[in-house]
Amino acid sequence: MSALPLVPRPAEIHVDQEAGLSLDASTRIDADPGAAGTEAWLRSELGAATGFAFPPGKGENARIRLSIDPDAGLGAEGYRLIVDGEGAVVIGHDPAGVFYGAQTLRQLLPDRAYRRAPLNGAGGASGEWPLPSVDVTDRPRFGWRGCMLDVARHFMPKHGVLRFIDLMAMHKLNVLHFHLTDDQGWRLEIKRYPRLTEVGAWRRESQVGAGSGAGFDGRPHGGFYTRDDIREIVAYAAARHITVVPEVDVPGHSQAAIAAYPELGEGGRLEVGTEWGVIENVLNVSDATLEFYRNVFDEVMELFPSPYICVGGDECPKGQWRASAAAQARIAEEGLAGEDELQSWFIRRFDAYFAERGRRLLGWDEILEGGLAEGATVLSWRGTEGGIAAAQAGHDVVMCPTRTSYLDYRQSDSEEEPIPVGTLLTLADVYSAEPVPPELLEKGAEHVLGAQVNVWTEHMDSPRAVDFMVFPRLSAFAEVVWGPAERDYREFLPRLEAHLGRLDAVGVEYRPLDGPRPWQKRPGVPGRS
Template sequence: MPVHSLVPRPAELVVTDEPGLALTPDTRIAADDASAGAAAWLRTELGAATGLGLAPGTEGPRIELRVDARSGLAAEGYRLSVDAERALVVGNDAAGVFYGAQTLRQLLPPAAYRRSPTDTGWTLPAVHVTDQPRFRWRGCMIDVARHFLPKREVLRLIDLFALHKLNVLHLHLTDDQGWRVEIKRYPKLTEVASWRRESQVGAAGPKAFDKRPHGGFYTQDDIREIVAYAAARHITVVPEVDVPGHSQAAIAAYPELGEGERLEVGREWGVIENVLNVSDTTLEFYRNVFDELLELFPSRYVCVGGDECPKGQWQASESAQERISAEGLSDEDGLQSWFIRHFDEYLTGRGRRLLGWDEILEGGLAPGATVLSWRGTEGGIAAARAGHDVVMCPTRTSYLDYRQSDSPDEPIPVGTVLTLADVYAVEPVPVELSPTEAEHVLGAQVNVWTEHMDSPRTVDFMVFPRLSAFAETVWSAQKRDFAEFLPRLQGHLDRLDAIGVEYRPLEGPLPWQRRPGIPGRD
């Protein structure tokens, strides 16, 4: 595997003509206590692929991992040096060591990503690498509410995110079409709200349905496992439970949460008019939900959604109008802001930070809120100028459910075209921000909305290799050149092949990746 195929590209890479480190039955892995997790991970992954024991030891040929907070490296940064006797990874912290170990694995042939030995030659080339991330938020949102992903698939995606040095998994757990997390106090959220009787197929023309029930949820032990598995790979899992819109599934389970009409779990896509009511009972219900979630998710950030909340039901609701009057609010936008501020105070009181989509700006932004800027960059600009932290994820560059070309072969083509090159070219920090304002940009994420991704195979097709391009935009600080990136990506695709990722080929979808006859939308 050529050294130039490293993805994301490191800040500094020097390849020498000296002999590298051959991995043999005598090779050991040495690690200090702070690097023990990375050592265990590397021993498991390389041991499976090479068949080598890679036992602990500090003598002879070895891979050595250690944390050195005095190394001069930035947070999550590392140095990797390989010669004939030793491969040394030094990290500023445990995360840096882990990312250095990820780079070390990429120096080996693609077979290093297989689960059993298929190769007999394992030599790390002699290199010197110094590297660190540009942003502290390098994320991907996975929507498991519209189409449920089994736990095994979430764990597989976590490994793929770690390979790409991402550090945030934003897990979209609830929406109109399903509720995916066990809440012991409210069992109907999984008994009723976790499945729908059928799903809309396609996105245009007369609505068609598959007449096939769909559902699933994660138990609290499943969530604990996912969170721990991610943490071992230095990925934070940020949960999202949507309020006050995108809540039809919860209302179907507990009708008292809505504005009176009995509902079923949503089976159509798009913005649905049904929203939560603004009663004290509803606020208490969701406080109780978040009480359980905070026990499961140690993340500093908790997402409450706040997006696409239609106001029609509130305009016609006597109780909503009474709340507007009682709280001295100006209108329904103010009512939404009041609702979000309630949970901002709740989360702040528990040492957490509220995260929400940029509609939470409407009616006034809650004091502790962090904004996901998705409707372009304007929300992020406004929030940063007001002194709030921002994660950039505008639709035109960050929505991986969008079509990948104009070809009619693209499956269920929705949105505007978002090519691999488009993702690679994006600049996460808006040029309108001053240097001081830009400090509020924590980073960026891509969003994987799954209305039209009804299987893990489809998720693979839509996410990869665009996620590989995105990973470089949030990790690498140097100027990007797509022509330089493409040869490295070609080598990287060999790794994805070895893992078994069913990505979209660069030349277009394979016959079985198409969905002929199912309409999309612009």
């Protein structure tokens, strides 16, 4: 393995001591038609940083060549990158592979290749842009390399989401799980039900901190994405080979929807939630509520071409159903064993509905309780047990256990960590995680689609706070899901330290490896274990 600080680490790389390539104002790019998207992306990104135009070229007069060859033996999303004195060639198994090869090519350049304009006197349009002579053959280990971004608890404006997508693409991640609704906010415009955003997208204040010492900020908070915003986000992500998987949470975590349309709930009129945690208010199980959400999901499927639609299904308290005559009548009518089977019955209605429309239901591992819907894919978050059970039963799973995947969890035991919640999840913990549990090595491993990390934003009230909690742990996770199973944290650290220079150039306010900067702390704001 070379000392080149590439993140995630490629499967195979050979470095030649011969002179490589230097980009300059005469450098042209040639691309197959199927690689045109990467050609446009590369020209835009490198053109901004260098000041060079990178005009189209043909054959020998192009120093950068992008091509697709599904017969090259590279595998899905795989690529080969060759740089020598004659030029740089990226061969991808498919368009995604070409894109990932171009991402690696960019990492071979100086950090200033991640700037949005040339640096006068430090490279600029007249400076040198050297690429070392290398031969890289690379492919991902998993097809699902995801990150869940919660924009319901704290809304992230559209430009922040687009920036986050770029950061995911920089790390060769390919699934943005978009958590759009929860008790504390509804972030997606639904044409048929305008009150979901007119009312449900806004709360009067927000809890600050966690535990018994938490208070409230007294400041309204809200926001939502219009249908055109969503179309833009989805298209922007697709151009970077990222699938946006929407989540509309049912039947729990639905207080914002009930605040907008009280007839959906069991307990009368409510306001949009202002507190964090598991809230008792849940959807009722009437035919009218099912029809309401079928109409919602019709619009969701219109906006999101993702094969997967997430219905949440997690943390659904059963108290209101136990006390509800209508819920108990539904249990009796359907011959269900109790409230757990009632939740399963509710989820199954949407599994069938999605399947009829060529989509697949995705849900947190609580959807296993009371019987798993036939076509469902499970997000295993309460440890690995749910994922193991689902995979052994023949269901696809995505591993995201709290112990290794929850990026809202504290990054050290120091009192200087801002609003420390959950158990300790260090950079090393993320890096050492193994998505395939040993229990599945003999049977079921083929059902592990991959893994994701989850960014719950109760205590991240701005993109700056998201940067601090997510990076550089997301960089470590990228290597877990992209690279080989055998990893060495000591070997990774020097590459990561160099990679931080790229994050600096992009403008990511990551947590330094030795702890938070003074302005990243939140003294006096309580957390919880």
